[in-house]
Amino acid sequence: MTRTLMASAAFLALAVANPALAQAPTRDELADLVRAQAAEIASLRQRVDALEATRTAAAAPQQSAPVVAAAEPEQAAPTILSTQPYAAQLLPPGPAERDIERVRATAVAATDVTTEWGQGLPVFHSGDGTFSFKPRGRIITDVSTTRGSKYDGRNLTTTGMRALRMGLEGTVGSHLFYQFESDFSENAVDVVTAFIGWKNKIAPGLDYDVRVGHLFNDRSFEGSTGSDSTPFAERTVVATAIIPQRAFYGLGIMPRLFWKTGHASLTVTGDRIDGDQSTSDNRTVIARAHWNPIKSPRQVLHLGIWGFDEHLQPGKNTLGRNTVIGGRFNGALRLSTGDIIGGTGTTGYGAELGGYTGPLWVMAEAGERHARLDNGRPDFVTQAWSVSGGFFITGDLPPYNPRLGSFGQPKVLRPVFDGGPGAIELTARYENLEFKDIATPAQGWAATLGANWYLNSFVRFQVNAIHWNTENTAGIYTGKDDGETLTARVGVTF
Known part of the structure; x- marks a missing residue:
């Protein structure tokens, strides 16, 4: 004091x-x-x-x-x-x-660390440019209701997390890069993408990268599109049914070559990360290439081909399909074959044709899968095709990624957070799927009308109204059946 x-x-x-x-x-x-x-x-x-x-x-x-x-x-x-x-x-x-x-x-x-803000999270760069680091995240929440089925067990209202991911990515120098993501959507930890890679230039307009680790498939147009970027709440039946038995991920190596109008990739993997080293892994080889013969700021023509071959080891050769046809979050609404034992391998192939002009896009895909069976039995054959399209009534361009030949995050012209309307897209799709040449065949189709509202490049709302038709000979819900499913989604991608 x-x-x-x-x-x-x-x-x-x-x-x-x-x-x-x-x-x-x-x-x-x-x-x-x-x-x-x-x-x-x-x-x-x-x-x-x-x-x-x-x-x-x-x-x-x-x-x-x-x-x-x-x-x-x-x-x-x-x-x-x-x-x-x-x-x-x-x-x-x-x-x-x-x-x-x-x-x-x-x-x-x-x-001299610098920070920039991109997709909702910061990207850190060292002052000398040697290192970069970025957190990654994905939150996708769905609600689904189904009505009209003759089976009460199919008339469900459910909720679910399509994706709940956290991860990171970064670079070391000009060539080394890495990425890691885990998913918690099923209330359990699941390692998804996890790899290290090397990239370099061969000549002007020609470069490559090689990734080693737990890799996401490069297979079909929507099969190569992340769950946070698909124009509909679920991928087409081509992407979900013409697929190796190990599904979307495998542990292995993927070299990719890029040029100004396309890319090509080759993937050789074993099984998914599973912690089981008591038996040999299945072996899967996948190849894909796409070409943009027309490529301008407002017009693109897309052509793509792909195929895979999978060898199944004894003890890992139980085949069968239980494929989504009217929405992921109704477990009773599937096209099912039941278990098919004695598989020795699978071979699949497909083609892609589409593109966009201004705010209008169209994409058609088709594929076929042959599952080889032992004891001289004929192949179990799966056939699928789809036609999809969309139109941005706000004038935004479709989020096509010409480097990878898939959809990515949109570039919204007038984000909601800047006082604009965001990007509003109307979509439609028809898809058809058939399992045949087995004792328990199945077939079905679905027609979808949808709307997407992108508040900015990483926040969106989706609504899909689906009319579906199924005919199963295996499982609880056999015979012909049809109905409607309404699905709504909110998604945030960092």
Whole structure:
């Protein structure tokens, strides 16, 4: 406590003890006392401003601390509490804490780390350009309701997480890159993408990369499109049925070659990550190529071919299909064959034809899969085809990725968060699937009308209205059946 404040306290104590003394000071003495108190308050105000300037300089060393003018005594008293940079009940940081903050800020400045914001999360770059790092995430939530089936067990209303992923990606130097993602959508940890890679240029307009690890298939147009980028709530039956037995992922190697109008890839993998090393893995080889004979800022023609061959090991040779036809989140609504034992391998192939002009896009896909069986039995054959299309009524271009020949994240012209309408897309699709040349054949088709609203490049809402028709000979729901499914989705991709 300062001398002036101590004098004031002593005077008040005497006044309380002897009321007669309270009237002793003259007006000039009281005026002197008030001026002294105001000076003390102004001094305290200057000290607080100095502390605040020091903290600001430590937090942002690249900026000069503002020069704070001393307040006049009569202005200091009413505003002193509102300028505190810390809670009133806490003490300001001491000298040691301020030194630590300065050292930390200096270290950050010395590394010259830069940060940019892209798909909702920051991307960090080292000052020398050697390293980059970016968190990744995907949250996709669905609700689905089915009506019209002759089986009550199919008329369900359900909810589910199509994807709930967290991961990271980064680069080291100009050539090395990596990516890792885990998915928690089924309330269990599932490693999905996990690889390291090397990239380089061969010549102007010609480059390559090689990835090693747990890899996502490069197979068919929508089969090569991530779940966060498909124009419908579920991929086409070509992508979901003309597929290796190990499904969308396998552990192995994938070299890819890129040129100005297309790409080609070759993938050799074993099984998915499963923790089972007691038997040999199945072996799968996949190849795909796409070409854009027409490629301009507003027009693209897409041609693609692909195929795979899979060898199944004894003990891992049970075949069978249980394929989505009217939405993922109705487990009773599938085209099913039941288990088929004695498989020795599978071979599949397909073709893609489509493109876009302005805001209108169309894509057709077809494929066939032969599952080889032992003991001289004929192949179990799967055939599928689909025709899809969309139109952006807001004038945005389709999110076609010419480097990979698949869909990616859209570039929204007028995002909602900038005061625009976002990107609004109307979609339609027809798809057909048939399992044949087995004792339990099945066939079905589905017609879908949809709408997508992209608030910006990484936030979207989807609605799909699906009329489906199935005919199963295996499982609980046999015979012909049809109905309608309405699916809604909200998705965020970082």
